[in-house]
Every structure is written in structure tokens, then in C-alpha cells.
Amino acid sequence: SQTIHQWPATLVQPVGSPLSLECTVEGTSNPNLYWYRQAAGRGLQLLFYSVGIGQISSEVPQNLSASRPQDRQFILSSKKLLLSDSGFYLCAWSVRGQVFGSPLHFGNGTRLTVT
Amino acid sequence: QQQVKQSPQSLIVQKGGISIINCAYENTAFDYFPWYQQFPGKGPALLIAIRPDVSEKKEGRFTISFNKSAKQFSLHIMDSQPGDSATYFCAASIKVGPLGTGANNLFFGTGTRLTVIP
Numbered sequence: 122s123q124t125i126h127q128w129p130a131t132l133v134q135p136v137g138s139p140l141s142l143e144c145t146v147e148g149t150s151n152p153n154l155y156w157y158r159q160a161a162g163r164g165l166q167l168l169f170y171s172v173g174i175g176q177i178s179s180e181v182p183q184n185l186s187a188s189r190p191q192d193r194q195f196i197l198s199s200k201k202l203l204l205s206d207s208g209f210y211l212c213a214w215s216v217r218g219q220v221f222g223s224p225l226h227f228g229n230g231t232r233l234t235v236t
Numbered sequence: 237q238q239q240v241k242q243s244p245q246s247l248i249v250q251k252g253g254i255s256i257i258n259c260a261y262e263n264t265a266f267d268y269f270p271w272y273q274q275f276p277g278k279g280p281a282l283l284i285a286i287r288p289d290v291s292e293k294k295e296g297r298f299t300i301s302f303n304k305s306a307k308q309f310s311l312h313i314m315d316s317q318p319g320d321s322a323t324y325f326c327a328a329s330i331k332v333g334p335l336g337t338g339a340n341n342l343f344f345g346t347g348t349r350l351t352v353i354p
Contacts, residue, residue: 127279153339164240164325164344165280172337180332180341211279218338223329224270225342227279 123148127212127228134235140185140199142231144212147193152214154195155225156187159209171195172217207235239263240328242345249352255313257348259326262307268329268340271300271311273322274347280325284311316352323347 124147134140146152153172157165167180169187177187184203188196195212209232213225242259249255259269268287272280286293286300286309293300299312313320326345333339 153333153337164238164242164327164346165342166344167341170332170339170341172333172339178333213279215340216338218336223268223338223340224282224285225340226282227272229277229279232277 123214123226125212125214125226125228127210127231129231130229131232132234134202134233136204136235137201140197140202140206140233142197142210142212142233144195144197144228145193146195146214149193149214149216151192151217153217153223154189154193155213155215156195156197157211157213157227159211159230161208165211169197202235204235207233209233238346239343240326240345242326242348244348245346246349247351249316249350251316251318251352251354253316253352255311255316255320255350255352257311257324257326257350258308259310259328259345260306260308261328261343263328263330263343264307265330266328266343267331269300269302269309270327270329270342271298272325272327272344274325275322283324313350316350318352318354321350321352323349 156168171189213227215223270285274280302309327342
């Protein structure tokens with residue numbers, strides 16, 4: 122069966138510090154990968170998605186970047202964190218190539234607090 | 237702009253009762269409508285999903301009703317249990333990225349916090 126791992130679970134970082142959140146998927150090959158952010162009282166918002174190694178698309182302009190160095194590894198980064206980057210970050214995967222709606226499967230997230 | 241509107245914000249139901257959560261959308265390009273259940277500190281877990289060419293889908297105690305002409309869909313939880321207490325999100329999916337990859341963006345509602353009283 123497929124599993125998705127995200128770490129760390131919680132993170133407290135000062136403003137201006139760098140960020141690196143990692144996500145790995147097991148049990149599937151060549152998945153589509155996603156980073157979402159969940160703000161308090163709001164739904165999730167797509168930040169980045171990737172359909173293959175080195176292929177990254179951004180949905181919203183922001184202080185963050187993403188990379189996919191390996192097939193099942195997705196990394197969310199920032200060079201200098203802002204207070205507004207605080208939130209709950211979720212990694213997700215879906216089956217590549219599915220014609221009709223493909224469910225996204227989420228990890229357990231990283232709670233980031235920028236102080 | 238919220239692409240998917242969800243109501244109510246919170247819901248309290250007695251054990252054994254029916255929980256109903258409603259969602260509405262405007263974009264007719266959405267092609268897939270999943271519901272997610274989220275417990276505190278956890279990621280959302282897929283509960284049930286429906287395509288727009290189907291009016292109803294039932295899985296156990298969970299049923300999605302879908303009204304394409306009204307652009308509305310709802311989740312019914314029958315025989316609600318205390319273990320169902322969680323936040324529920326509706327979502328609508330649209331394809332993104334290169335054709336054939338199947339990548340999709342989910343637009344989520346703002347969530348409904350369900351509490352089932354024993």
C-alpha cells in the first residue's frame with residue numbers, strides 16, 4: 122500500500138531563517154506531487170505541484186519554492202521566512218495519468234510557526 | 237474568491253442522527269468532487285467522491301448527493317457516531333498541468349466542524 126511521510130511534524134523558526142520541509146511517498150511510482158497550505162479557518166490552497174522529477178509549477182506567487190530531486194521526494198523551501206509563512210503545510214500525491222478525477226492523498230502535515 | 241462555498245461552519249448532531257453538509261460551486265470546469273475528513277493535527281483523509289455525471293453515491297453510512305444544474309452537492313452521514321466528530325471539507329477538482337498527467341488542483345470549502353453528542 123502507498124504511504125506518504127512528511128517531516129518535521131512541527132517547526133518553530135525565526136523570521137528571516139531558511140526553511141526546508143520534506144515529503145516522501147512509498148509504494149507508488151511516478152506520482153503527481155503537491156504542496157498545500159492550510160490557514161486557520163480556511164480551506165487548503167495549492168502552492169506547488171509536480172508531474173515529474175525537476176518539473177515544478179507554482180499556483181500562487183509567494184516567498185516559497187519547491188523542488189523534486191527524486192521521483193518520490195518533494196521539498197518545500199524558503200531562503201528567508203516571513204511571519205505570513207506560518208501555517209499548516211500538507212504534502213499530497215495522486216496517481217499519474219488518471220483521466221478522470223484523481224483523489225489526492227495527504228500526509229499528516231507540518232505545523233510551521235514563524236516568530 | 238472562494239470557489240467552493242460550504243455550510244454550515246459547525247454542526248452538532250445527536251448520536252444516531254443524520255448530519256448534512258452542503259457545498260456550492262460556480263466553475264463548470266470542475267470534474268470531480270471529493271469529501272475529506274480531518275482530525276486535529278492530521279492531514280485530510282479522503283472519505284468519498286463523486287463525478288458530475290452521477291447524482292448520488294453511497295458508501296456505508298456516507299452519501300453524496302450531486303445536483304449538476306444547481307451546482308450544489310452535499311454529504312449525508314447516516315447514523316452519526318461520536319467517532320465521526322471531525323472537520324469535513326468538500327472540494328472540487330480541476331485539471332492542471334500537461335495533458336495526460338492527471339494532475340489536478342482541489343479547491344476546498346472552508347470546512348464544517350461536526351460534533352456528534354453521545
